[in-house]
Amino acid sequence: MKSSLAALSMLFLATIAFSAGNKSSSERRNTRYYFDLGPAQIDVSGYPEIQQKNYALFAQTCSQCHTLARPINAPIVTEKGWRRYLRRMHVYSRNSPVKLTQSEINSILSFLVYDAKIRKVKDRRQFLAQSATLKVKFAKFEKKRLLLENKKNEKEEGRSYFYSGPSPQP
Numbered sequence: 001m002k003s004s005l006a007a008l009s010m011l012f013l014a015t016i017a018f019s020a021g022n023k024s025s026s027e028r029r030n031t032r033y034y035f036d037l038g039p040a041q042i043d044v045s046g047y048p049e050i051q052q053k054n055y056a057l058f059a060q061t062c063s064q065c066h067t068l069a070r071p072i073n074a075p076i077v078t079e080k081g082w083r084r085y086l087r088r089m090h091v092y093s094r095n096s097p098v099k100l101t102q103s104e105i106n107s108i109l110s111f112l113v114y115d116a117k118i119r120k121v122k123d124r125r126q127f128l129a130q131s132a133t134l135k136v137k138f139a140k141f142e143k144k145r146l147l148l149e150n151k152k153n154e155k156e157e158g159r160s161y162f163y164s165g166p167s168p169q170p
């Protein structure tokens, strides 16, 4: 009785572990950078009111094509750096529903620079530690993705990538 209970709970734990490691295919496709794997929101309750408002606009705007984790955990801190990204993202936006006025762009830029100062510069040690963890996680993630891709390709082509014919004669 005791051992079957133990076996049952093992099975239960294994199921949880399996489903936790089994990322959805859309998540696999949308993860392109290590920073995609970090938190997708910021606790702005301690930020000035104006930056809380700017955060709302940033969150709504910048989560439309990728998750908010991408800009939140990206190692970009300077105004110049963010300006470059905003311009770049704006180029993508030409064919997308995202249309921003100059004042909205300024609000988002203001938030990104303020937030980077707080989380990425002032709290640099913590941010770097988190980035290091995410990089390790991402390396594992990429390895698994490659494995899955190879498996899929093999199945689709119905053959192995490895030569399995007779050895060549000298």
Ligand code: HEC
Binding pocket: 033, 061, 062, 063, 064, 065, 066, 070, 071, 074, 076, 085, 086, 088, 089, 092, 093, 096, 098, 108
């Ligand atoms: C219309 C779609 C779209 C919107 C809206 C969008 N992005 Fe992106 N973003 C992309 C794509 C596609 C990539 C990957 C290709 C690239 O980096 O050029 C990307 C990549 C990024 C990267 C990582 C790029 C790198 O090379 O390191 C950051 C940071 C980023 N976006 C920030 C933002 C911010 C901030 C906003 C909001 C102002 C935003 N994105 C809104 C499409 C979008």
